[in-house]
Amino acid sequence: MTAVSVVCLILMIMLFGYVAGKFLKTDRKDKLKFLKSFKKGKFVLIYLVAVPLYWMGIVYKGEPAGGALLMAIKATVDLVVLKYDYSSAAALMSDNLIYRITMDVCFVMVALNALLFTFTIVGERIANKVRVNLAARGKDELFVIIGYNAENRQILQSVTEAGGKALVLDKVTAELQDEMFVARAGLVAFGAGDDAGKTLKKLLGSTDGRKITVIINTGDDVKGILITGQLCDMILADGLDAKSFEREKGLSVYTFGAPQNKSAFIHFVEKSQGTIAYVDKYKLIALDFVSRYPLTAFMSADELDYDKGLLKSDVQPNVVMVGFGKTNQQLFLTSVANNQFITQGAAGPEVKTVRYNIYDKEDSKNDKNLNHTYYRYSNEFSGKAADGKEYLPLPAEPAEVHFRKMNINDTEFYKSLRLSLSADAGNKPFNYVIIAFGKDTENLDLADKLSLKLKEWGLADRTKLFVKIRDNALSKRIIAEEINKEEGFIPFGNEKAVVYNISSIADESTEKMARFKHFTYAVVDYLKSHPSENDAEIRDILRSAAEKWYKKWVQVQRDSNVYACLSIRSKLNMAGFDFAAASSPEPDAEDEFYLKYQQGNPIVPDPEFAGKTFLGKSIIAYDNDFKKDTLRANMAVQEHYRWNAYMISSGIIPSSVEQIKSEGGKNLALRRHGNITTMQGLVEYRKIMAALNGTDEDREDVIRYDYQLMDDAGWLLKKNGCKIIKRGE
Numbered sequence: 001m002t003a004v005s006v007v008c009l010i011l012m013i014m015l016f017g018y019v020a021g022k023f024l025k026t027d028r029k030d031k032l033k034f035l036k037s038f039k040k041g042k043f044v045l046i047y048l049v050a051v052p053l054y055w056m057g058i059v060y061k062g063e064p065a066g067g068a069l070l071m072a073i074k075a076t077v078d079l080v081v082l083k084y085d086y087s088s089a090a091a092l093m094s095d096n097l098i099y100r101i102t103m104d105v106c107f108v109m110v111a112l113n114a115l116l117f118t119f120t121i122v123g124e125r126i127a128n129k130v131r132v133n134l135a136a137r138g139k140d141e142l143f144v145i146i147g148y149n150a151e152n153r154q155i156l157q158s159v160t161e162a163g164g165k166a167l168v169l170d171k172v173t174a175e176l177q178d179e180m181f182v183a184r185a186g187l188v189a190f191g192a193g194d195d196a197g198k199t200l201k202k203l204l205g206s207t208d209g210r211k212i213t214v215i216i217n218t219g220d221d222v223k224g225i226l227i228t229g230q231l232c233d234m235i236l237a238d239g240l241d242a243k244s245f246e247r248e249k250g251l252s253v254y255t256f257g258a259p260q261n262k263s264a265f266i267h268f269v270e271k272s273q274g275t276i277a278y279v280d281k282y283k284l285i286a287l288d289f290v291s292r293y294p295l296t297a298f299m300s301a302d303e304l305d306y307d308k309g310l311l312k313s314d315v316q317p318n319v320v321m322v323g324f325g326k327t328n329q330q331l332f333l334t335s336v337a338n339n340q341f342i343t344q345g346a347a348g349p350e351v352k353t354v355r356y357n358i359y360d361k362e363d364s365k366n367d368k369n370l371n372h373t374y375y376r377y378s379n380e381f382s383g384k385a386a387d388g389k390e391y392l393p394l395p396a397e398p399a400e401v402h403f404r405k406m407n408i409n410d411t412e413f414y415k416s417l418r419l420s421l422s423a424d425a426g427n428k429p430f431n432y433v434i435i436a437f438g439k440d441t442e443n444l445d446l447a448d449k450l451s452l453k454l455k456e457w458g459l460a461d462r463t464k465l466f467v468k469i470r471d472n473a474l475s476k477r478i479i480a481e482e483i484n485k486e487e488g489f490i491p492f493g494n495e496k497a498v499v500y501n502i503s504s505i506a507d508e509s510t511e512k513m514a515r516f517k518h519f520t521y522a523v524v525d526y527l528k529s530h531p532s533e534n535d536a537e538i539r540d541i542l543r544s545a546a547e548k549w550y551k552k553w554v555q556v557q558r559d560s561n562v563y564a565c566l567s568i569r570s571k572l573n574m575a576g577f578d579f580a581a582a583s584s585p586e587p588d589a590e591d592e593f594y595l596k597y598q599q600g601n602p603i604v605p606d607p608e609f610a611g612k613t614f615l616g617k618s619i620i621a622y623d624n625d626f627k628k629d630t631l632r633a634n635m636a637v638q639e640h641y642r643w644n645a646y647m648i649s650s651g652i653i654p655s656s657v658e659q660i661k662s663e664g665g666k667n668l669a670l671r672r673h674g675n676i677t678t679m680q681g682l683v684e685y686r687k688i689m690a691a692l693n694g695t696d697e698d699r700e701d702v703i704r705y706d707y708q709l710m711d712d713a714g715w716l717l718k719k720n721g722c723k724i725i726k727r728g729e
Contacts, residue, residue, distance in 0.1 A: 002098050004056060008049045009102040012109055015046065046109045056099070061091050084110075128177065132186035135165045136203050141211040143502065144169065144204075146196060146227055147218035148176060154472075154500035155215055156183055162502070169199065196227045197234030213506050216255040217279075225264050228255045228276060232268045235275045254279050254505050259326060260369075266555055274550030281499040282326045286334035287510055288498045289466075291566060293490070295319075295339040295354065295432065296573035298464050303430055306576035307596075309634045310349065311341040316423035317354045317430050322408065322446065323437025324364040327468060327493060331434065332356065333374060336399045337563050337646035338570060342638050348628065349637050355400045357420035359413070360437070365403040373651040376671075380653055389656040392674070392681035398645030408437065408446060414453060421459050429462050436468035436493065443467045444474075447489050465489055472496035513720045514561035517712075519545045520719075523614050554668050556650045563646045564639070568713050571635050578727045579717050586725040590714040593724050597635075601627035603711055617715050622704035624686075624697060636706040637679055643706070647676050660685065661692055675702055 051069075059065060071088065084107055093100040135142055143159045145152050148170040159166045160183055168180060169190035180187040190199055196216075204212065214231065218224045231253050234240075240251050253276040257265045265278040295317050296304065303315045311317070319335060321328045336354075343352040358364060371379065378397055402420075406413055423429035433450060435443045447467040454460040467489050469475040475494040498504055522545035523538055549558060572578050577593050580586055594603075606621040613619075626633055652671050655663060660674040665685070667673075674685060682703050689700035714724055 002096065004052060005096070005099045005102040008052065009098070009105060011049055012046065012102075012105050016109065046106065046113055049106060061088070125177070128180060128187050131180075131184070132167060132188060132203075135167050135186050137205075138165065139210060140165055141213070142167065142204075144200065144212065144214045146170075146190065146214065146216045147223075149217070149219050151219070151495075151500045152215070152217055153179075154496045155217070155502060155505070156185060158496075158501045158503065160184060164502070167203070169196070196230040197232075197237075198230075200231065201234055201238075211249045212251050213502070214251070214253040215502075215505065216253065221257050221261045221264075224255055224257055225261070228253070228265060228268050232272050232276060235272045240272075240275055251275060252506065253277065256281065259283075259330070269555075270551055272550075273547055279505055280330075281495070282330040283334070284499050284504055284508065285327060285493050285495075286330040287508065287562075287566065288504075289331060289492050290334050290338050291510060291569065293432075293464075293466070293492075294567075294570035294573065295335075295341075295430070296570045299430060299573065301576075304574050304576075305344075306574070307631065308344070308629070309571070309574040309631045309638065311343045311352050311574075313343045313345075313352075314427050315352075315430055316427040317341065317352070318421060318423070318432070319354060319356045320417065320420050320431065320433045321356065321358045322360075322433070322435045324358050324360040324362070324403075325436065327436045328358070328434060329364075329367075329369070331436075332358070333649045334563075334566075336374070337649045338567050338642065340398065340638060340642040340645050342634060342641065349634055351396055351641055353396065353398075353400045355402070355420075357402045357404060357417075359404045359406050359408070359417070361405070361407040363403075363405050374649050376651045377648045377653055389658065391654055391656050392660075392677040392684050394654060395641065395644045395648075395676065395678055395681075398641075398648050417450075417453075418457055418459075421454075421457070421463060429459070431459065431463035432466065433463060434466045434468075440469045440471050440474055443469065444489075451488065460488075466492050468493040470495045509720065510566050511562050513565045513716060514558070515549065516719060517565065517716055518549055518561055520615055520617060522548075524617060524619060527609070527612055527614055527619070556647070556652060556668065556671075559650070560643070560646060564643070564709050565716070567639070567642055568709065568717070571638065571710055572713070572724065573727060574635075574638075575631060576727050578725055579722045580725050582718070582721050582723050584723075584725070586723075588723045589726040590718075590724040592726065594714060597632055597710065599631065601630035601632040603632075615719060617712065620708075620711055622701070622707065624701055624703075626703065626707075632707065632710070635710045636703065639706040639709055640679060640682070640703070644676055647673055652676065657688065660688055665689065679703070 063071065089099075089103050093103055141164060143164050143166045145156060145159075145166060146169045148168050152168070156166055156168065166183075166185040167188055168176075168185055169188045170176060171191055172187060172189045177187060188199070188203060190196070200214070216224055216227050216231075218227065235251065235253075253272070255265055255268070255276060256279045259280050259282055262278065262280065268276045269278050299315075303312055304310070305312055317339070319339075321332060324332075336356075339354050341352040341354070342349040344350075381394060404416055404420075406416060421429060421431045421433070433454075435447050435450070437443065437446070444467060447465060451460075451465055454463050454465065465488060469491040470493055472494055475491045475497075492498075519542055523541050526538070526541045569579060572593070575593065575596060577589060604621045606619045608621075609619040626636070650671075652668070652673050654676040655666060655672040655674040659667065659672060663672070663674075665674040675682065677685065682701075685702065686697045686700040689695075690697045693700065717723060
């Protein structure tokens with residue numbers, strides 16, 4: 001009997017070791033799969049061991065072997081429902097220590113087995129309830145994701161990988177319960193008829209003193225708009241819109257929507273004073289692309305005059321887009337609003353237009369969105385005023401655009417593409433080719449073919465090839481590690497990294513910088529007329545600035561600040577510099593940049609406010625004596641033409657002289673602005689406004705705002721976790 005007891009004990013120890021090993025070595029997904037296998041009866045070994053153990057105890061009491069077996073089976077069956085038959089084994093347990101230890105271990109194992117089996121049935125629901133309560137009532141930052149799909153799975157992963165706590169609101173299913181258990185997220189039942197605002201309020205109670213971020217991404221814009229409206233009602237009812245500028249705590253809502261439905265979402269952005277923010281995935285992709293790869297990113301001293309911040313006159317920048325769907329259309333508008341150049345002309349700096357050749361099998365030029373935005377200027381002015389009104393000097397169109405209605409399978413495609421990438425006689429081309437017409441594999445296939453053609457044409461050294469790859473694994477593994485090393489493709493549009501990532505959604509760096517810039521300037525303007533800083537008053541100024549940003553401004557004004565900050569990298573590039581994270585190993589080169597930037601045109605602190613700063617920003621004196629033909633002045637000129645390009649790309653047109661006089665310079669409700677003009681036009685503008693308001697020209701000057709961006713770039717970057725660095729060739 002002792003020998004049988006030892007064998008049974010060894011078997012149970014092995015079983016315990018196997019179960020413990022599974023828990024210690026597997027990830028949560030494998031662990032859940034392992035636990036659920038208890039339902040399938042895979043772990044009946046413990047009961048098989050109990051039969052001989054009971055049989056020995058019953059025989060020891062004097063029962064015949066045959067009857068003892070039946071009694072042992074019955075006792076084992078009772079064990080399944082935790083009915084322990086101690087009497088059958090008591091005598092042998094009293095007389096044999098090894099048998100007693102073995103039976104005790106058996107009883108404990110049966111209890112553990114029952115607990116594990118019970119967990120597979122109700123444990124997930126219990127664990128989920130605990131997770132939900134801890135997350136909802138805790139003090140840590142909380143992320144709430146409304147709707148669950150493949151995209152939100154990536155968002156949730158980005159939250160949990162960063163150690164954040166998350167709740168998912170959606171219809172409860174067994175599969176989703178399993179996934180939330182694996183992801184360590186709480187699942188809250190949320191059906192089609194539920195009100196998101198009431199659900200959130202009941203779940204969380206007060207949002208004061210805690211940072212709560214809500215993501216709405218249902219994949220259905222009708223549903224998304226309804227949920228956004230419900231949350232907006234809650235925000236207004238609880239007065240949460242008054243706290244929207246405090247991004248470090250309180251409630252922030254980010255709602256995804258297709259660009260063609262943008263206006264419905266923007267309505268709630270403005271109504272909630274920015275507590276709700278609209279997320280356009282194509283805009284995120286475009287901002288990321290242009291931030292990383294402005295046309296200056298790969299230019300060198302061969303193309304740029306670093307001392308003057310000019311594009312050399314013999315360089316022709318070209319952008320070719322293959323496909324003109326939502327990605328490339330947004331990328332076109334963002335690129336035009338950022339990639340503006342000036343070059344040295346006979347009479348001073350003049351615009352050097354980027355040439356865009358757009359290939360698509362559809363007639364992409366005829367598009368309601370482009371007609372409403374980019375083409376409004378050319379349609380209504382065509383280079384001159386067509387309405388007989390007097391205008392300030394009209395700027396050139398911001399880009400030279402050629403639409404090529406052509407399938408990539410067309411026999412003329414390669415011939416046309418080669419011509420598009422070749423510069424005019426006497427010039428040298430600098431090319432971007434951006435492929436975004438189909439599936440990842442289709443884009444990749446064409447990129448492979450074009451890479452070879454560029455080598456055949458001798459244009460590979462003058463051309464950068466970009467290919468849209470949505471899939472994260474394909475982008476990182478195949479492109480970055482394999483093909484890119486040989487062919488030089490540059491992937492973009494990795495949706496997991498750029499779009500469905502909490503840092504991209506809730507902490508988009510360019511918009512964050514623009515918002516910071518706006519809020520700080522509001523306080524600096526306040527300081528100009530107040531002798532000392534008053535915390536309560538400054539807080540009121542910040543609240544007023546937030547209301548102006550989110551509620552009084554239209555989207556084009558907010559984005560004007562965003563796109564200005566987006567252009568900092570290209571401006572630094574044009575002087576031989578760049579910026580990087582403050583933690584990067586490159587030495588800080590801010591002093592070196594500003595020494596170069598101010599040559600012949602110094603930044604002068606305003607003597608009236610000497611020593612007065614806010615968040616380290618000094619107050620600069622501006623007057624009308626701008627030093628032309630200097631790096632600082634050229635960057636201001638370039639910034640104005642870049643701003644022109646942004647406004648025109650957004651569908652804003654110049655105001656007539658009469659409209660300037662009657663509307664104070666702009667009427668954005670009717671999409672007009674009096675500053676869309678040349679640099680000479682800005683001089684004329686200040687004369688008009690000075691005469692109109694009875695002030696001097698210095699007070700009415702707006703050119704100074706074109707200087708502000710780079711005058712303050714070092715401070716702005718530093719306050720946003722970056723630093724200026726010397727650019728490597």
